Amino acid sequence: MATTPALRAGRIRVLPSDIVAQIAAGEVIERPVSVLKELLENALDSGCTRCDVRLAADPAAFLEVTDDGCGMSMQDLPLALTRHATSKMPEAGLFAVTTLGFRGEALPSIAHVARLTIESRATGSDSAVRASARGDQVRLEEIAHAPGTTVRVEGIFDDLPPRKKFLRSPRSEVKAAVRLVTAYALARPDVAMSLEVEGRYVLRLARATSMAERVGEIFEVQAEDGFVKLEGGTPPLRLTGFLGRPERHRSSRDDQYFFVNGRWIQSGLLSQSMRQGYRSLLPPDRHPAAVIMMELPTDVVDVNFHPSKKEVRFANDGWIWNELRRAVEGSLGAALGHVAHASGPEIADAASGAASSHPGGFAPRPGQVTEWPELYRTAESLPMELREKFLAPAGSDGEEDGAAERPTGPQIGVWQLHKTYLLAPIKQGLLVVDQHAAHERVLYEQALRRLRGKLETGQTMLFPLVMDLDAEEFETLLLLMPHLERLGFSFERLSGRSVAIRSIPAGVKRWEDGMALRKLLQEGRRFASESDREGIAEKVARSYACHSAIKAGDSLGPEEMQALIDQLFATSMPHGDVHGRPTLIRLGLEDFERLFGRRRGQPLL
Amino acid sequence: MKFSIHQKDLQRLLTVAGDGVPKKTTLPILSNYLIEARPAGVRIAATDLEISISTSAETAVETPGQVAVNAKRLQEVVRELAKDEVHVQVDAGKFKMKCARSAFELYPMPVDDFPTLAQERATFSARLPAKTFQALVDLTCYAVSTDETRPALGGVLIQITDKEIRFIATDGHRMSKAHASGKFPVEKGEPREAIIPPKALIPVAAWATESDHEVEMELSSAAATFKVGATTLTSRLLQGPFPPYESVIPKDNKKQLIVGREALLSSIRRVAKLSDSVSHQIRFSVRKDRLHLSVSTADIGAAKDDLEAAYGEDDLEIGYNAVYLQDILKSLDSDKVLFTLNSPVSAGVVTAVESKRDATALCLIMPLRLQD
Numbered sequence: 018m019a020t021t022p023a024l025r026a027g028r029i030r031v032l033p034s035d036i037v038a039q040i041a042a043g044e045v046i047e048r049p050v051s052v053l054k055e056l057l058e059n060a061l062d063s064g065c066t067r068c069d070v071r072l073a074a075d076p077a078a079f080l081e082v083t084d085d086g087c088g089m090s091m092q093d094l095p096l097a098l099t100r101h102a103t104s105k106m107p108e109a110g111l112f113a114v115t116t117l118g119f120r121g122e123a124l125p126s127i128a129h130v131a132r133l134t135i136e137s138r139a140t141g142s143d144s145a146v147r148a149s150a151r152g153d154q155v156r157l158e159e160i161a162h163a164p165g166t167t168v169r170v171e172g173i174f175d176d177l178p179p180r181k182k183f184l185r186s187p188r189s190e191v192k193a194a195v196r197l198v199t200a201y202a203l204a205r206p207d208v209a210m211s212l213e214v215e216g217r218y219v220l221r222l223a224r225a226t227s228m229a230e231r232v233g234e235i236f237e238v239q240a241e242d243g244f245v246k247l248e249g250g251t252p253p254l255r256l257t258g259f260l261g262r263p264e265r266h267r268s269s270r271d272d273q274y275f276f277v278n279g280r281w282i283q284s285g286l287l288s289q290s291m292r293q294g295y296r297s298l299l300p301p302d303r304h305p306a307a308v309i310m311m312e313l314p315t316d317v318v319d320v321n322f323h324p325s326k327k328e329v330r331f332a333n334d335g336w337i338w339n340e341l342r343r344a345v346e347g348s349l350g351a352a353l354g355h356v357a358h359a360s361g362p363e364i365a366d367a368a369s370g371a372a373s374s375h376p377g378g379f380a381p382r383p384g385q386v387t388e389w390p391e392l393y394r395t396a397e398s399l400p401m402e403l404r405e406k407f408l409a410p411a412g413s414d415g416e417e418d419g420a421a422e423r424p425t426g427p428q429i430g431v432w433q434l435h436k437t438y439l440l441a442p443i444k445q446g447l448l449v450v451d452q453h454a455a456h457e458r459v460l461y462e463q464a465l466r467r468l469r470g471k472l473e474t475g476q477t478m479l480f481p482l483v484m485d486l487d488a489e490e491f492e493t494l495l496l497l498m499p500h501l502e503r504l505g506f507s508f509e510r511l512s513g514r515s516v517a518i519r520s521i522p523a524g525v526k527r528w529e530d531g532m533a534l535r536k537l538l539q540e541g542r543r544f545a546s547e548s549d550r551e552g553i554a555e556k557v558a559r560s561y562a563c564h565s566a567i568k569a570g571d572s573l574g575p576e577e578m579q580a581l582i583d584q585l586f587a588t589s590m591p592h593g594d595v596h597g598r599p600t601l602i603r604l605g606l607e608d609f610e611r612l613f614g615r616r617r618g619q620p621l622l
Numbered sequence: 623m624k625f626s627i628h629q630k631d632l633q634r635l636l637t638v639a640g641d642g643v644p645k646k647t648t649l650p651i652l653s654n655y656l657i658e659a660r661p662a663g664v665r666i667a668a669t670d671l672e673i674s675i676s677t678s679a680e681t682a683v684e685t686p687g688q689v690a691v692n693a694k695r696l697q698e699v700v701r702e703l704a705k706d707e708v709h710v711q712v713d714a715g716k717f718k719m720k721c722a723r724s725a726f727e728l729y730p731m732p733v734d735d736f737p738t739l740a741q742e743r744a745t746f747s748a749r750l751p752a753k754t755f756q757a758l759v760d761l762t763c764y765a766v767s768t769d770e771t772r773p774a775l776g777g778v779l780i781q782i783t784d785k786e787i788r789f790i791a792t793d794g795h796r797m798s799k800a801h802a803s804g805k806f807p808v809e810k811g812e813p814r815e816a817i818i819p820p821k822a823l824i825p826v827a828a829w830a831t832e833s834d835h836e837v838e839m840e841l842s843s844a845a846a847t848f849k850v851g852a853t854t855l856t857s858r859l860l861q862g863p864f865p866p867y868e869s870v871i872p873k874d875n876k877k878q879l880i881v882g883r884e885a886l887l888s889s890i891r892r893v894a895k896l897s898d899s900v901s902h903q904i905r906f907s908v909r910k911d912r913l914h915l916s917v918s919t920a921d922i923g924a925a926k927d928d929l930e931a932a933y934g935e936d937d938l939e940i941g942y943n944a945v946y947l948q949d950i951l952k953s954l955d956s957d958k959v960l961f962t963l964n965s966p967v968s969a970g971v972v973t974a975v976e977s978k979r980d981a982t983a984l985c986l987i988m989p990l991r992l993q994d
């Protein structure tokens with residue numbers, strides 16, 4: 018019987034120090050991009066104003082971070098290479114950490130898995146020093162260097178073939194590095210940053226004066242065009258940032274960046290609670306772009322939870338979840354509502370670059386909307402007023418902004434384009450509404466209110482619709498019956514699985530032939546037996562809205578078009594339909610100017 | 623082709639045929655009139671492929687021929703011409719028109735592109751006085767469905783027996799069955815029925831009323847043709863089946879409510895201003911010799927009105943769609959109307975009390991289930 022040598026008795030021994038160091042280093046240095054992370058954090062903690070990153074096509078072979086920060090002196094540098102030596106540990110201890118790094122582990126760890134070269138000139142010093150480290154051996158020499166520090170790491174894991182074998186492809190390292198540098202660029206708009214891969218600039222960002230500017234530069238879109246400003250949080254939590262407009266949804270979460278006290282973290286929890294805040298504004302499996310900054314006292318968040326500091330632990334997960342979801346809902350509700358119907362001030366402001374001075378500031382709406390029913394109620398009180406604001410003929414009002422006085426032609430009301438889109442002139446351009454998507458949104462919210470409220474009016478039918486259901490449809494019908502009755506349906510069981518529909522919701526079309534109901538029942542199979550009543554109601558409402566809404570190809574009269582637009586803006590989320598597609602697009606005069614070459618830049622189209 | 627015609631006559635022909643020109647079309651030829659000069663006179667035709675209209679006038683034709691010209695432009699030009707003789711000719715591929723001192727040239731489209739509707743042998747024909755036809759149309763066309771899922775309801779079912787002609791329209795929520803009995807001659811063929819869209823019936827009624835000509839109706843298996851004087855409209859038939867309308871007419875409605883038509887109509891108009899924009903719900907509270915109308919709409923407000931009526935049965939609460947009620951009341955012409963009711967969820971019957979029209983109607987309206 019063969020025995021594994023390591024398990025033989027009496028063979029336990031203390032590991033040599035370099036092995037211990039390598040194991041420990043492994044905790045921090047999982048992959049080349051984690052080296053980069055440590056170096057970046059060091060650079061940003063150094064008080065630099067610019068930070069440049071260079072990578073080889075395989076970042077494991079070569080990566081270098083240069084900053085113009087405080088630098089290290091001849092005396093400090095060897096210490097920096099010693100384990101648990103740091104300048105960042107506050108007197109108050111671990112829980113008062115406000116810098117990005119604090120463990121004092123990074124540089125020695127890196128030195129144990131790669132060739133590390135540090136060149137640094139401390140502020141106020143005339144001379145620079147270079148330290149070349151490999152394991153515990155450090156060689157120091159005096160050199161010439163600009164103020165600041167350059168850290169170069171080469172041949173990561175070259176001496177540890179088993180680890181090297183498990184590295185991901187260079188390409189995925191580069192991808193992760195781009196995301197990492199982007200994240201820190203978002204966290205620190207005040208630092209000019211660049212990322213060069215194999216001599217080619219991937220990112221080149223000048224110092225920005227505001228978060229909005231940096232966000233705009235990174236996502237290559239005017240921040241106010243592509244994002245909604247996030248404001249929220251109950252003290253001591255403060256939430257700020259930018260929420261991608263729902264129509265700019267993505268297939269992955271790669272464009273979501275979360276920061277806790279300036280530290281970039283990855284959190285499924287935060288991502289999910291934000292997604293909840295978007296609710297039905299996004300299609301399933303699509304994700305918003307977002308930059309979210311959370312500020313909270315250091316005693317309710319533990320950043321020392323994971324060695325790579327990628328994850329943090331909150332003292333109260335549920336609280337953070339609710340706060341974020343609510344803030345996202347509120348900010349989206351306020352901003353999208355008001356973007357959609359703000360004709361005058363908001364858009365005019367956007368043109369003069371001052372939109373950000375009105376964060377969600379549509380006056381009659383509370384800045385912080387916490388409950389959905391409240392949102393509905395607020396919204397419902399608006400239509401007439403909106404309508405006046407929204408379709409007022411040019412010059413009918415002495416608006417504050419000069420831009421509004423530009424001629425927009427006589428009021429021609431709403432137009433239907435190809436029986437699919439509604440075109441409405443607004444003061445600063447043109448509103449294009451997708452009639453189906455818009456109606457879907459309207460019906461969805463009506464249905465939701467009905468499902469939560471009292472029984473709704475049903476139109477009884479002269480010729481009751483008799484449907485023969487299969488076993489599954491019938492089962493689903495029985496389960497959904499209470500919901501459907503609230504919507505205005507009434508049923509009568511004839512025999513077996515034959516059902517007569519005695520009434521249908523008043524005013525809806527397309528239900529006369531029973532196809533829509535059958536589709537609803539078929540969709541209902543998936544959710545009818547769920548236990549979450551509210552969830553079922555939401556899904557019934559969605560399915561009902563989808564099948565009742567007017568379709569592309571339905572022609573609408575002028576009053577119908579006007580009514581649809583009024584109703585759309587009375588909803589809580591006029592901007593998106595229940596599947597997350599946009600219901601409307603605003604083409605500003607500035608877009609037309611660009612299209613006609615009167616103004617430089619890319620039009621939105 | 624060469625002919626002359628007075629501006630007034632030409633304009634009339636163009637206006638009548640103009641009802642057949644589609645407002646929007648993907649087939650360019652359909653935006654044209656087909657003008658045909660025959661030795662006996664001029665015929666002008668237009669079609670949207672569902673209905674086609676052809677109308678003619680006697681006039682001096684020098685050379686017969688055909689031409690297809692843009693309907694809208696021709697109509698606009700002719701409207702502006704001097705009230706004088708118009709000389710029309712096709713020469714060197716151009717449509718030329720002279721009137722007084724003005725001259726116009728239009729570039730025609732190939733005549734061969736103009737669709738010709740297959741003429742089928744009529745299996746049935748009937749004649750109706752203008753007033754009767756107008757009454758039947760007025761009493762029914764409002765109830766035609768606009769829901770595309772049930773195409774047969776998008777038309778009026780016309781049934782003719784030797785004693786009676788019936789027009790029936792329904793959208794599933796209300797129904798109107800109008801009939802004119804009495805003596806109108808039924809020629810050849812057996813009793814027949816067809817479903818015809820309102821857009822064919824409404825212009826025919828208008829021409830008949832205007833000219834006080836009889837309407838001659840012919841049915842074939844695929845089309846219905848209506849002749850009024852020198853004008854013919856051919857309509858494709860809508861495919862059935864039409865629902866079994868007879869079976870839904872209630873037989874056991876015992877509660878009779880008689881109320882002034884104008885008074886009820888204006889009361890509904892007032893109160894319905896505050897009704898829900900989708901359901902248009904209005905509540906009838908029927909009491910002894912009184913009818914209370916009320917509306918209460920979440921987020922909007924409430925309204926009440928009160929009418930004298932003749933009623934002697936148990937109190938009744940019924941919800942109706944105010945728009946449907948107004949349609950019915952407007953189509954009737956009597957001083958008073960009779961509601962024959964049963965329960966809050968069954969069909970109500972509305973009829974005119976002593977109609978002056980040449981046709982009588984039975985109107986059914988399904989209630990809205992009241993939300994209590």
